[in-house]
Amino acid sequence: MSVPAVHEFGYWWHRYRRTWRGTAVISIANPLLFVTALGFGLGRLVDERNSAYLHGGSYLAFIGPGLLAASAMQMGFIHGSGPVFQSARVGGNYRAAVTTPMEPSDIFTGHLLFTAFRATLDSAAILLVLLVFGAASPAALPGAVLTALAFATPISAYAVSTDRPAKLSALFRFVIMPLYMFSGTFFPAEQLPGPLRALVWLSPLWHGTELCRGSGPIVIHVLVLLALIVAGYLAGRRSYTRRLTA
Amino acid sequence: MSAAVLVERNLMIYKHTWYVLLAEIFEPILYLLSIGVGIGVLVGSVTGVTGGSPVRYAAFVAPALLATAAMNGAMNETTFLMFGKLKTDRTYESMLATPLSERDVALGEIAWAVLRGTLVSLAFLAVITALGLVESPWAILVVPGAALIAFAFATAGVVVVTFLRDWQDMQYIQLVMLPMFLFATTFYPLSVYPRPVQLVVQWLPLYQSIELLRNPALGVLSPRILVAAVYLAAMGALCLTVAVRRLGRTLAA
Amino acid sequence: MNHTGALVSARGLTKIYEGPPEHVAVGGIDFDVRRGEAFGFLGPNGAGKSTTMRMIGCVSPRSGGELTILGHDAARDRRTIKARLGSVPQDDTLDTELTVEENILIYGRYFGLRRDVIRERTDRLLEFARLTDKRASRVQDLSGGMRRRLTIARSLVNEPDLLLLDEPTTGLDPQARHLLWERLFRLKQDGVTLILTTHYMDEAEQLCDRLAVMDGGRIVAHGSPRELIERYVTREVLELRFPLDRHEQAAEKARGIGERIEVLPDRLLCYTSDGEAALEEAGRRGLDPLTALVRRSGLEDVFLTLTGRTLIE
Ligand SMILES: Nc1ncnc2c1ncn2[C@@H]1O[C@H](COP(=O)(O)OP(=O)(O)OP(=O)(O)O)[C@@H](O)[C@H]1O
Numbered sequence: 124m125s126v127p128a129v130h131e132f133g134y135w136w137h138r139y140r141r142t143w144r145g146t147a148v149i150s151i152a153n154p155l156l157f158v159t160a161l162g163f164g165l166g167r168l169v170d171e172r173n174s175a176y177l178h179g180g181s182y183l184a185f186i187g188p189g190l191l192a193a194s195a196m197q198m199g200f201i202h203g204s205g206p207v208f209q210s211a212r213v214g215g216n217y218r219a220a221v222t223t224p225m226e227p228s229d230i231f232t233g234h235l236l237f238t239a240f241r242a243t244l245d246s247a248a249i250l251l252v253l254l255v256f257g258a259a260s261p262a263a264l265p266g267a268v269l270t271a272l273a274f275a276t277p278i279s280a281y282a283v284s285t286d287r288p289a290k291l292s293a294l295f296r297f298v299i300m301p302l303y304m305f306s307g308t309f310f311p312a313e314q315l316p317g318p319l320r321a322l323v324w325l326s327p328l329w330h331g332t333e334l335c336r337g338s339g340p341i342v343i344h345v346l347v348l349l350a351l352i353v354a355g356y357l358a359g360r361r362s363y364t365r366r367l368t369a
Numbered sequence: 370m371s372a373a374v375l376v377e378r379n380l381m382i383y384k385h386t387w388y389v390l391l392a393e394i395f396e397p398i399l400y401l402l403s404i405g406v407g408i409g410v411l412v413g414s415v416t417g418v419t420g421g422s423p424v425r426y427a428a429f430v431a432p433a434l435l436a437t438a439a440m441n442g443a444m445n446e447t448t449f450l451m452f453g454k455l456k457t458d459r460t461y462e463s464m465l466a467t468p469l470s471e472r473d474v475a476l477g478e479i480a481w482a483v484l485r486g487t488l489v490s491l492a493f494l495a496v497i498t499a500l501g502l503v504e505s506p507w508a509i510l511v512v513p514g515a516a517l518i519a520f521a522f523a524t525a526g527v528v529v530v531t532f533l534r535d536w537q538d539m540q541y542i543q544l545v546m547l548p549m550f551l552f553a554t555t556f557y558p559l560s561v562y563p564r565p566v567q568l569v570v571q572w573l574p575l576y577q578s579i580e581l582l583r584n585p586a587l588g589v590l591s592p593r594i595l596v597a598a599v600y601l602a603a604m605g606a607l608c609l610t611v612a613v614r615r616l617g618r619t620l621a622a
Numbered sequence: 623m624n625h626t627g628a629l630v631s632a633r634g635l636t637k638i639y640e641g642p643p644e645h646v647a648v649g650g651i652d653f654d655v656r657r658g659e660a661f662g663f664l665g666p667n668g669a670g671k672s673t674t675m676r677m678i679g680c681v682s683p684r685s686g687g688e689l690t691i692l693g694h695d696a697a698r699d700r701r702t703i704k705a706r707l708g709s710v711p712q713d714d715t716l717d718t719e720l721t722v723e724e725n726i727l728i729y730g731r732y733f734g735l736r737r738d739v740i741r742e743r744t745d746r747l748l749e750f751a752r753l754t755d756k757r758a759s760r761v762q763d764l765s766g767g768m769r770r771r772l773t774i775a776r777s778l779v780n781e782p783d784l785l786l787l788d789e790p791t792t793g794l795d796p797q798a799r800h801l802l803w804e805r806l807f808r809l810k811q812d813g814v815t816l817i818l819t820t821h822y823m824d825e826a827e828q829l830c831d832r833l834a835v836m837d838g839g840r841i842v843a844h845g846s847p848r849e850l851i852e853r854y855v856t857r858e859v860l861e862l863r864f865p866l867d868r869h870e871q872a873a874e875k876a877r878g879i880g881e882r883i884e885v886l887p888d889r890l891l892c893y894t895s896d897g898e899a900a901l902e903e904a905g906r907r908g909l910d911p912l913t914a915l916v917r918r919s920g921l922e923d924v925f926l927t928l929t930g931r932t933l934i935e
């Protein structure tokens with residue numbers, strides 16, 4: 124880690140200290156409300172029927188880690204899109220940062236480190252409540268953080284070079300939301316009809332969800348997420364440099 | 370009706386950005402598909418619907434998603450978009466320099482929100498009919514129903530927007546809307562809750578909105594439809610009075 | 623003042639912005655604008671010009687006093703009054719998502735004009751604003767000056783009797799400015815009454831028949847540009863510029879030259895009937911300016927005298 128990146132981390136940390144209350148509400152309350160409504164409410168309907176797909180487990184225990192991974196993805200999107208886009212605009216914080224000894228790649232690294240820090244903190248808070256509900260295991264934390272970064276890194280790389288915020292909301296609507304609905308968060312992916320079941324392998328969220336549940340070939344899931352992070356990081360170093368030194 | 374010209378303006382804007390409306394029904398349709406192939410399989414059919422026979426889970430959820438879409442569309446128009454016009458774009462300043470009054474602005478924006486809510490609900494109705502999720506011809510009642518829901522929430526949105534100070538405040542709206550979406554019997558029948566909780570949930574405007582659409586969509590013609598309609602009409606009328614007065618004061622500062 | 627024949631008449635007009643903190647933006651002003659004239663408000667930033675304009679435009683309710691516009695009370699008959707007003711606010715309030723042409727169309731619709739009537743006027747308005755080849759462009763893609771021109775064109779769509787222009791030419795290039803002056807002059811000839819604010823003294827001198835100078839929410843002087851110059855300043859001005867480190871010291875030394883001295887951050891202005899004599903006097907006192915200039919006094923001097931920091935001898 125190059126030292127200048129610490130400055131960028133510091134900038135975001137400083138902002139966070141002023142606004143953490145508001146952001147915590149959105150990123151933590153949101154998944155917890157879902158767990159309560161779906162795990163307990165809908166869970167009663169599901170558990171009554173006792174579907175073979177759940178292998179005897181409760182719906183709450185199924186959906187807990189699923190929502191943890193899904194909210195990690197959302198964190199990755201939230202931190203990797205709006206703030207990056209705003210900062211890269213004329214007058215944004217990146218514009219001020221490049222006039223200091225920091226290089227665009229330091230800015231990228233520093234911001235990502237902060238995202239990782241936020242994702243760890245918020246995921247841990249969610250996980251804590253899930254533990255109380257008996258709806259997840261502590262081992263799910265690294266999976267959640269990896270998932271957040273697997274989204275934040277490539278999304279930052281894209282957001283820094285985009286010219287219109289509408290593109291980011293389109294990304295959310297047409298990529299993030301469909302992933303959210305069909306990556307094994309709300310129901311086991313084995314339930315999907317044949318060809319879709321193969322497609323789910325392409326979904327990074329599915330790998331994250333499986334990691335949080337501790338099911339399937341763990342090494343492969345980790346490798347997929349790491350590959351995304353590395354690819355996103357390489358792309359981001361280039362796109363940050365191109366945008367901020369143009 | 371000089372307020373009608375606001376509808377005209379919005380139509381002009383959406384002529385450029387019509388895809389926003391398409392995107393608005395994209396999300397409930399995603400939910401529906403996810404439920405159809407996914408959660409529906411886990412749940413099977415729902416038996417807790419009062420006065421009705423067991424129904425497929427997707428058919429149970431579809432009208433609730435429509436009610437939510439009508440609510441969100443209307444609220445989005447009169448809170449998020451209206452706040453932008455008030456504070457950032459200052460759209461209303463240019464209108465108030467013309468013979469239009471603050472009252473015209475309030476009525477016009479609400480009328481537009483109702484109109485677009487109706488349009489979105491028609492599109493959604495077409496989709497769920499195509500997916501075979503409509504159980505009864507009475508389902509056609511969901512169109513005026515969605516318009517009424519849009520009216521109640523659009524007026525409520527105008528009241529709310531007059532209290533907002535900055536963009537940060539917008540998240541408090543989310544903080545109310547999301548739990549309402551999750552707990553107002555969207556995904557499971559009221560009977561899941563213990564009795565005291567039921568009494569609370571029944572007072573939620575979204576619960577009444579869902580009742581208004583779900584009963585006719587499932588072919589259950591119960592007096593609860595009437596109760597819900599009266600509830601929402603009263604809410605809309607009350608909010609309308611307050612909205613016109615408060616927005617007038619906000620704009621004339 | 624004469625009440626009859628006034629198109630706009632204000633008595634004790636007051637605007638208090640309810641705080642916190644409560645702020646008196648306009649503190650009880652009187653003025654009359656006659657039919658067919660061009661009336662200007664001058665004054666430093668925050669003087670209350672825009673607030674006054676917004677009250678005349680019936681978009682901001684007054685807190686006290688009387689305000690009659692086109693024979694109607696500004697609070698009671700807003701709709702009737704606004705139908706006959708054209709208004710160019712200080713900050714553009716265009717619909718940025720719409721095209722140039724659509725902006726004029728929808729604005730005309732706010733006045734209840736028929737679409738074909740608006741279409742017919744649009745061509746002329748766009749030509750006047752030199753935006754004909756931009757008619758299908760979105761406003762968000764226009765430059766600042768183009769937006770300003772569009773706002774001005776738009777304000778004419780209802781063929782108003784009274785046109786309110788709050789700093790109309792701020793941000794316009796010289797050509798556009800002169801074109802606007804010419805157009806406003808013609809509107810005036812056609813009987814349209816103009817009320818405008820400006821920070822450009824040449825504009826005020828060129829366009830306005832009468833002026834009111836505002837400061838701190840009050841009118842501190844009014845009259846025609848010529849009257850104001852005669853009343854408040856001498857015929858000539860001697861302008862002296864010194865190195866900044868000697869500026870203060872020179873100001874002390876210059877005391878008593880001419881009738882009055884105005885100390886600006888970068889210059890000294892000596893008001894006098896004979897500029898050359900004052901320059902000689904400065905030489906005798908051993909003042910050694912970097913530059914010295916004798917010129918006729920103008921509205922800017924009136925402005926500085928009335929609203930600036932002065933050393934009166
Ligand atoms: N909406 C408002 N709320 C509170 N105070 C206001 C508001 N608008 C203006 N003011 C205050 O009223 C005073 C007069 O403002 P106004 O805009 O009328 O000045 P102005 O003469 O037009 O100045 P400028 O030359 O800068 O345009 C200022 O002190 C300003 O801060």
Ligand SMILES: [Mg+2]
Nearest residue numbers: 671672673712
């Ligand atoms: Mg002003």
